[in-house]
Amino acid sequence: MARISESTVRRLSHYYRVLEEVEAEGRRLISSHRLAEREGVTSAQVRKDLSCFGSFGRRGLGYNVAHLRQEIRTILGLDRRWRVAVVGAGNLGTALMLYRGFGQQGFDVVAAFDRDPARVGERLGDLTVRDIAELQSAAKDGSFDLGVIATPLRAAQEVADALVAAGVRGILNLAPRKLFVPPHVALRTVDMTVEFESLSFALTNVSAPARRRRPRA
Amino acid sequence: MARISESTVRRLSHYYRVLEEVEAEGRRLISSHRLAEREGVTSAQVRKDLSCFGSFGRRGLGYNVAHLRQEIRTILGLDRRWRVAVVGAGNLGTALMLYRGFGQQGFDVVAAFDRDPARVGERLGDLTVRDIAELQSAAKDGSFDLGVIATPLRAAQEVADALVAAGVRGILNLAPRKLFVPPHVALRTVDMTVEFESLSFALTNVSAPARRRRPRA
DNA sequence: GGCAGTTTGTGAAAAGGTTCACCAGCGTAG
DNA sequence: CTACGCTGGTGAACCTTTTCACAAACTGCC
Numbered sequence: 396m397a398r399i400s401e402s403t404v405r406r407l408s409h410y411y412r413v414l415e416e417v418e419a420e421g422r423r424l425i426s427s428h429r430l431a432e433r434e435g436v437t438s439a440q441v442r443k444d445l446s447c448f449g450s451f452g453r454r455g456l457g458y459n460v461a462h463l464r465q466e467i468r469t470i471l472g473l474d475r476r477w478r479v480a481v482v483g484a485g486n487l488g489t490a491l492m493l494y495r496g497f498g499q500q501g502f503d504v505v506a507a508f509d510r511d512p513a514r515v516g517e518r519l520g521d522l523t524v525r526d527i528a529e530l531q532s533a534a535k536d537g538s539f540d541l542g543v544i545a546t547p548l549r550a551a552q553e554v555a556d557a558l559v560a561a562g563v564r565g566i567l568n569l570a571p572r573k574l575f576v577p578p579h580v581a582l583r584t585v586d587m588t589v590e591f592e593s594l595s596f597a598l599t600n601v602s603a604p605a606r607r608r609r610p611r612a
Numbered sequence: 613m614a615r616i617s618e619s620t621v622r623r624l625s626h627y628y629r630v631l632e633e634v635e636a637e638g639r640r641l642i643s644s645h646r647l648a649e650r651e652g653v654t655s656a657q658v659r660k661d662l663s664c665f666g667s668f669g670r671r672g673l674g675y676n677v678a679h680l681r682q683e684i685r686t687i688l689g690l691d692r693r694w695r696v697a698v699v700g701a702g703n704l705g706t707a708l709m710l711y712r713g714f715g716q717q718g719f720d721v722v723a724a725f726d727r728d729p730a731r732v733g734e735r736l737g738d739l740t741v742r743d744i745a746e747l748q749s750a751a752k753d754g755s756f757d758l759g760v761i762a763t764p765l766r767a768a769q770e771v772a773d774a775l776v777a778a779g780v781r782g783i784l785n786l787a788p789r790k791l792f793v794p795p796h797v798a799l800r801t802v803d804m805t806v807e808f809e810s811l812s813f814a815l816t817n818v819s820a821p822a823r824r825r826r827p828r829a
Numbered sequence: 830g831g832c833a834g835t836t837t838g839t840g841a842a843a844a845g846g847t848t849c850a851c852c853a854g855c856g857t858a859g
Numbered sequence: 860c861t862a863c864g865c866t867g868g869t870g871a872a873c874c875t876t877t878t879c880a881c882a883a884a885c886t887g888c889c
Contacts, residue, residue: 400846404813408806409790426866435790438866439848446868454867455855471809472816479808486710490703491804496765496788502808541811548713565811567804571713573626573652581814583807587708587784589625590800591696591719592688594758594782596621597798599689617876643836655836656878663838671837672885 403444407467409434410441414464426457477502480539480563482554484509484517484524487569488545492519502541506533510550527557534561541565548572555582620661624684626651627658631681643674694719697756697780699771701726701734701741704786705762709736719758723750727767744774751778758782765789772799 413433417425427438427445434441445451445458451466452458468474479502481488491497492504508527509515517524525533533539542558544551544566551570558566559580568574568584576582630650634642644655644662651658662668662675668683669675685691696719698705708714709721725744726732734741742750750756759775761768761783768787775783776797785791785801793799 399813399817401810402846404810405806407813408803408809411809412788412805428866433790435792437848439850439869440846442867443847443869450868452867453855454853455865457866470813472812473809477808477812486707490707493703496805497808500805500808501812540815541808565815567807567811571629573650575652581811583810585802585804585807586625587802588629588713588717589622590784590802591694591714591717591758592625592628592690593618593621593800594784594798595689595694595718596616596624596687598757598782600616619876645836654878656839656880657876659836659838660877667838669837670885671883672835674836 397447399447403447404471406434406436406440406444407471410444411464411467411471411473414460414467418460418464422460424457425460425463427452430458473501475501477540478505478538479503479541479543480506480508480530480534480558481543481545482508482527482530482558483543483545483547483550484511484514484519485545485547488543489519491543491545492522504543506539510546527554530557530561534563537562539563541567544568544570544574546570614664616664620664621688623651623653623657623661624688627661628681628684628688628690631677631684635677635681639677641674642677642680644669647675690718692718694757695722695755696720696758696760697723697725697747697751697775698760698762699725699744699747699775700761700763700767701728701731701736702762702764705760706736708760708762709739721760723756727763744771747774747778751780754779756780758784761785761787761791763787 410430413430414425427441431438431441448466448470451463479497481492481504484507488507492507497504504522507519507522507524508530509524510527512526514524515526539561540563542563542565544554544558546554548570551568551572552574555566555568555574555576559576564579565581566574566576566583568582571586571588573584574582627647630647631642644658648655648658665683665687668680696714698709698721701724705724709724714721721739724736724739724741725747726741727744729743731741732743756778757780759780759782761771761775763771765787768785768789769791772783772785772791772793776793781796782798783793783800785799788803788805790801791799
């Protein structure tokens with residue numbers, strides 16, 4: 396199988412979301428054109444993305460909604476549940492732990508850690524915040540698949556190292572800084588500051604905005 | 613000026629962050645190579661990005677840290693302050709309002725709205741949550757530059773329309789769904805679900821992971 | 830001044846991603 | 860059965876982004 400680009404994977408997530416909606420609407424079939432329309436991409440893009448993984452449609456008809464949804468589910472690895480450890484029980488970390496949306500998609504926050512003794516022991520939903528020092532022992536039985544870094548800037552790299560040492564293979568970093576992790580660990584960074592600054596740039600340079608050929612998404 | 617790619621703008625944000633750090637360390641000069649190293653990109657990339665906006669370095673020496681930082685500051689439009697309205701006072705919205713980091717970069721959350729009467733009137737830091745119905749009148753004097761959508765999925769498009777109607781020209785969408793806004797409005801979407809699913813994919817397909825040529829960032 | 834050692838700015842090449850265009854199938858109508 | 864209108868899969872063309880590679884420019888030293 397050819398290398399799959401990050402953009403393709405992200406679009407698969409979006410297609411998956413659309414398929415859930417479309418299935419709820421009771422439709423059995425959907426064409427690449429309609430799927431593309433709802434996502435703000437071209438139909439060729441949809442077909443190319445899907446063709447990386449096989450032939451899921453039928454010419455003249457389109458894609459079977461339930462079937463394609465299940466295929467993407469498998470491709471993305473959503474047939475299983477993922478156990479997530481959140482480090483940093485500040486506002487953002489707390490928001491993540493309490494948010495129900497991830498659980499619906501197969502991501503369960505199963506542990507929360509913080510360095511601040513004042514926060515340790517606090518109950519958040521079903522969880523009790525534990526001391527960051529317990530991370531290693533808590534992870535010894537491979538109980539976490541993913542780690543989320545929701546700590547202040549300065550602790551981020553240190554926590555990343557700790558998560559890696561604890562055997563976590565995927566990290567979502569919410570701290571506004573680039574982190575370095577070993578090649579076998581997958582890392583995604585969500586940096587809201589960058590998003591704000593990107594908006595600032597777009598609004599400041601209205602005479603030469605970053606043009607888009609496709610509908611805004 | 614040639615069209616600036618979104619990737620370039622995002623990297624500028626990162627360079628800016630590095631320059632702040634480097635300035636705090638007391639260095640006066642930095643080469644594209646060292647700047648690139650700290651960001652996990654190539655030095656050619658740094659020079660190309662900067663060359664979109666002018667010549668800020670001196671051959672044989674590198675870039676003056678303070679000067680380059682100020683240049684990027686101007687390019688990104690961070691010389692002014694931006695007034696942000698947050699819609700949705702749930703966990704995530706609250707986390708954003710209370711987070712101090714944005715203020716340091718020139719983004720002030722100046723208003724918060726929610727639909728839920730139980731939340732309206734609640735105080736969060738310096739702000740009082742107002743009813744979403746007041747958005748139009750509150751914005752009448754052009755008091756918001758940017759809007760953040762931190763509502764549940766189903767309200768997102770509706771809120772986006774309301775923000776646009778209220779004259780907001782930049783929107784940060786945190787709901788896991790694509791939104792459609794008029795061309796003159798800048799929109800950025802941060803979808804954590806996509807990030808989680810991207811990690812899920814990467815960990816599921818370890819035999820053919822999305823390889824990266826550059827150090828993880 | 831001249832030379833050695835750096836480092837920028839940039840055209841050109843390479844790589845990567847998106848769109849086009851068309852063939853092969855499919856269902857339907859007549 | 861045949862013709863027609865759609866639709867998926869896919870190689871080729873196109874476009875964007877990244878990397879390469881090198882001339883020009885600068886400092887420091889002798």
